[in-house]
Amino acid sequence: MLGAAPGWPVVLVDGPVLLRPYRRSDAAAWSEVRRANQAWLGPWESSPPGPWADLNSPAAYRYVHRDQRRSARRGESMPFAVCLNGQLVGHLNLGNIVRRAFCSAYVGYWVDSRVAGKGVIPTALALAVDHAFGPGGLHRVEVNIRPENKPSRRVVEKLGFREEAYHPRYMHIDGAWRDHIGYALTSEEVATDGGLLARWHRLRAATG
Ligand SMILES: CC(C)(COP(=O)(O)OP(=O)(O)OC[C@H]1O[C@@H](n2cnc3c(N)ncnc32)[C@H](O)[C@@H]1OP(=O)(O)O)[C@@H](O)C(=O)NCCC(=O)NCCS
Numbered sequence: 246m247l248g249a250a251p252g253w254p255v256v257l258v259d260g261p262v263l264l265r266p267y268r269r270s271d272a273a274a275w276s277e278v279r280r281a282n283q284a285w286l287g288p289w290e291s292s293p294p295g296p297w298a299d300l301n302s303p304a305a306y307r308y309v310h311r312d313q314r315r316s317a318r319r320g321e322s323m324p325f326a327v328c329l330n331g332q333l334v335g336h337l338n339l340g341n342i343v344r345r346a347f348c349s350a351y352v353g354y355w356v357d358s359r360v361a362g363k364g365v366i367p368t369a370l371a372l373a374v375d376h377a378f379g380p381g382g383l384h385r386v387e388v389n390i391r392p393e394n395k396p397s398r399r400v401v402e403k404l405g406f407r408e409e410a411y412h413p414r415y416m417h418i419d420g421a422w423r424d425h426i427g428y429a430l431t432s433e434e435v436a437t438d439g440g441l442l443a444r445w446h447r448l449r450a451a452t453g
Contacts, residue, residue: 252381
């Protein structure tokens with residue numbers, strides 16, 4: 246049923262970083278950024294077989310968008326387009342949302358290599374986690390990262406995610422079953438800081 250998912254749809258903003266639901270009109274921008282980042286994203290993503298250019302074409306976006314909308318309507322995910330100064334530059338998904346006694350989600354994200362290193366994804370992740378723990382009604386978020394992915398591990402470590410697990414051969418990515426490190430946060434762990442965004446702002450102010 247439309248509108249039945251807690252906390253969805255929503256737009257979240259912090260300075261030049263904005264998270265919003267995808268639109269049908271994002272096809273060209275999504276395809277451009279995905280196609281420009283094949284080498285950057287390929288080692289870290291699970292993807293169906295087929296040429297990258299085809300899987301990430303404006304026509305393919307129709308199916309990606311349809312699946313995202315369907316899953317979000319069912320309350321199973323919150324798929325955000327990540328924008329920087331109004332441009333679509335990345336993606337963040339609160340996925341595998343399970344409610345009842347879990348109230349938990351997995352997070353996945355990426356950003357255009359042309360704007361990497363500017364804190365876009367930590368900002369997006371902090372916004373999304375605060376939203377998940379507030380209007381989203383969730384209690385726990387989890388991020389699973391390949392040990393080799395130092396930039397992504399930096400993101401969660403800066404934000405104070407707890408390293409809590411090692412998952413051997415966890416996901417099929419880039420042609421093989423890859424180990425992952427499990428990081429997580431529960432709402433209690435950020436409540437005393439006034440939320441994750443407030444924690445991130447304080448950290449940025451302290452480190453310049
Ligand atoms: C992981 C990723 C989302 C980080 O996003 P971001 O917005 O660049 O995050 P940050 O600005 O906080 O940078 C994170 C770290 O990347 C490294 N970094 C900085 N500039 C970089 C650049 N131009 N290129 C590569 N890495 C860079 C730094 O180590 C940085 O940490 P630090 O500066 O705090 O020490 C991004 O690197 C990415 O999209 N990678 C490819 C896809 C991916 O790995 N997705 C996650 C799968 S778990």
